[in-house]
Amino acid sequence: MDWLDAIQWPAMAVTLLAGWLVGAKSPAKRLWGFWIFVLSNFLWIVWGWHTQAYALIALQVGLFLMNLRGIRKNDQDASR
Template identity: 70%
Template sequence: MTDLLDALQWPAMAVTLVAAWQVGSLSRRRRTWGFWCFVLSNVLWVVWGWHDRAWALIGLQLGLFALNLRGVLKNDQAPAQQQPG
């Protein structure tokens, strides 16, 4: 079990990179998938951090989750861009 938890950092890293790529998309659908990938990466990093006693990493992941959630909420509430003229 310890080997599995040690190896968890690699899929966590891969999911984080996929999430970052997706949230940079112009497509709302891809950005939504990116958000959920970030949530999954946060969970994976917290599990790995708990196992490795990386408390700062756990705190970082909780903070990043909160910032991502804030971004999604603000994005949903943003007014439509106004056309000039």
């Protein structure tokens, strides 16, 4: 199997881990969750490019922007 085909599995695992962390009460864990989501966005984009799944790439770009918003808002909430 091509290693690019296999990227979908770590991308899925990273996405689940990020979702778990974003749901935490701790601002530090939430921040880690958003950054891990950014990693998952990158992994999904790589896999989407390889498989020519352009709608998935567009989705991941949108989610990436929302994750950056989450990082910014989490930092603002933690500083209060």
